Amino acid sequence: MKQVIATAIKDTLGELGFPDVAFTVSHPSDLHHGDFACNVALVLASDIGQPPRVIAEQIAGIIAGQIEYVDRVEVAGPGFLNFYLTRDFFTAEIARAREMGDAWGTNKEWAGKRIVVEYTDPNPFKEFHIGHLFTNSVGESIARLAMMQGAEVKRVNYQGDVGLHVAHAIYGMQALGISTDSAFTAKDLGRAYAYGANAYKEGGEPAEAIRALNKKIYDRTDDGVNALYDAGRAISLAYFETIYKVIDTQFDEYFFESETGPKGKELVLAHPEVFTESEGAHVFQGEKYGLHTRVFLNKEGLPTYEAKELALANEKAERLGGYDHSIISTSNEITEYFKVLKMAMSFVYPELAMKTEHIGHGTVRLATGKMSSRTGDVIPALEFIQEIAETAHEKIVSTGFTDASPELSEAIALGAIKYATLRGSILQDSVFDKERALSFEGDSGPYLMYTHARIVSVLEKAEVSGVSLISIIAPEEAYEVEKLLYRFEEVVTEAWNERAPHKVVGYLTELAGSFNTFYAHEKIADATDTYAPYKAMVADAVRLTLKNGLWALAIKAPERM
């Protein structure tokens, strides 16, 4: 529709003898200003020395009545052309949405192409905390938006099972007497890690011991260390799997630093023209490209994150049978490193470098203060979810909802968390206010879920009362909610193009608000109302949009709450 209007305007410009200028056709921020607006007269004004409103009137005079589905064109404000669509357009869109069903909101832009999305990336031996929950929410949503573009998406999780942090944990295990003789849990590992990290910070002998351990972990020469390592790694990974089940995320492939490490080292050594020796280490000198120098192999000859990530790009391509695009979603602490890495990659793997994209997102802070896995002052993800689920359960019981199952409590808790983390731009740091996420009022995941469940319910009531969804007699004026509905496809595409899941959140919230206004003023389950069948169809299209939109955010849409 946008394209149709743009073309018509372009033709009109030619007809009037105006120069061909760049203009935009967009949705006005206020629905009272029509469904589409064009700024062409404002752009032309200075070029041809006429007031914008005069130009706009000329264009409107010609274009009115020329475009199918455009009811009228008005000149407004400083000289905008406002296009109002016909009732038939909205009616047709409602029907189209309902026909498309689960495919509503998707397109074929990336059909036949493979996109790899790497996200979450928790490190074994460390706690899976709410920061991982945040990064998982972002990555999962990006992956789903990619799927909605028709791409074949491969979800990938990359985990640091070697490196200094593991040495921290092993050192802590030894110091705290955690051994394979007795059962230990992921929580014990978290404690051990915090202990080792603190010891390393103190420097001196413990730091030396940790560096020595790090080397042993790599070369596997010490049986005692190997035993601790193998048991710890297995317990960590099993623990992560239980979390993935809870947060509804599934990975196609897992990559480990223990595999990419040796390959990364090989790569660095094989490209001396790219990686130069400096102070005993192998570095990439980024200064030539406006970046900074980064170490790829340290002076002990061990690969750093950078070298491993380099090898990882190729590993992914090999194991997944190639890819058309590769997204790596991490917190923005990595952003600067990644620029250097990508530059280095452009010399080693030019084709892969071109397909690689890093998305750095902000970090979550709690209202109570910053959390850090180094001090052990973190909130474990599972405990956090459980706590919110318990509060959700209390609310369900006290308000007399039909379903008080633990599954529903958990779904609501996760909906609250995901919404809260995705509601703003992912670039920005965000503050997680627990009280707010738990309030379930206004802008919230449960608000959207509740609206969805209520539509399901009213549609059932409508059916029972004999409202048949066959009649398409619609009131002359389209409801406001209809004017938002057809934009869903555009929003999904925009959210994908800009890597901005919050666009979907904002849209769904506006849609739900608009529907709730509609619902408060219009009776749907009333067989005596001529318009009831049409209103039920509108409600059904909103239900579908909420369902598909929530899916893009990995939030469940229960039919009953």
Add this chain to the structure above:
RNA sequence: GCUCCCGUAGUUUAAUGGAUAAAAUAUCGGUUUGCGGUACCGGUGCUCCAGGUUCGACUCCUGGCGGGAGCACCA
């Protein structure tokens, strides 16, 4: 010190260079005894500072101020 990100109602956040800067929350006041009140309607209240570009700037440019991250062997 250098690089990157950010600065919007009391608070948390929106706004492809466009119209009266928008929601939620908090606060104040309402909802025709209506299909699920976790809802709906209304009031109060905001672009860090100083220049510049533009018909038009929260948005772009320059310089400040303030916050976060990074800046050689952690990830």
